[in-house]
């Protein structure tokens with residue numbers, strides 16, 4: 001049984017990760033709201049990653065950092081403060097969690113970290129300047145820390161395309177938008193949080209012991225293919 005800390009397991013992809021892992025692992029969630037599911041392997045701490053002190057947890061095997069943003073606006077309307085906020089939640093929050101739990105990860109078994117990027121870090125898309133900049137920093141962090149923490153701690157990131165969560169609800173708010181998003185992807189689909197959770201599960205597993213410093217595009221073909 002692994003001890004896994006999920007930051008942001010109350011909703012969305014993080015919650016799908018908690019649900020997938022909790023029956024066979026000890027799962028510790030840190031988010032502002034407490035998720036609904038209660039399981040004997042589950043512990044919750046109510047914390048704002050940006051402002052609160054994080055709990056002490058000993059000997060962690062995996063850290064998965066989920067909080068992020070989708071703030072889509074033309075550059076003329078994106079305030080500098082919004083760039084800072086997006087950088088804070090996507091990058092500084094992840095750095096804070098990694099720095100806080102690093103000694104505990106070093107005491108874990110085959111320890112690993114999973115971060116979240118987006119397809120918009122690789123594929124130039126209008127109105128994505130702020131999130132693309134912040135997530136490109138997450139990808140840089142993944143590469144740099146993968147090298148710095150080798151061979152002890154593996155560090156990888158998942159870069160999903162549109163995933164059906166609260167965060168993406170504005171992009172999927174009616175049938176027409178759902179159809180447009182589906183059609184834009186060469187695989188004629190977008191993601192469900194359970195599919196992204198399955199990749200996180202693989203990356204923290206002992207089947208991925210040779211994988212570090214990698215960014216995994218779960219892109220339904222949108223970055224990889226021009227058909």
Ligand SMILES: NC(=O)c1ccc[n+]([C@@H]2O[C@H](COP(=O)([O-])OP(=O)(O)OC[C@H]3O[C@@H](n4cnc5c(N)ncnc54)[C@H](OP(=O)(O)O)[C@@H]3O)[C@@H](O)[C@H]2O)c1
Nearest residue numbers: 008010011012013032033048049068116162163165167168
């Ligand atoms: N959904 C997509 O289409 C999509 C696409 C590309 C990339 N991504 C990336 O994938 C990751 C997960 O996305 P998602 O759609 O699952 O997001 P989500 O639905 O917004 O869920 C985010 C989770 O993070 C927690 N969180 C947010 N701010 C927090 C804070 N200040 N302190 C502690 N916890 C906080 C939330 O819990 P509380 O509100 O309870 O604190 C929630 O559990 C993000 O990094 C996102 O950028 C998502």
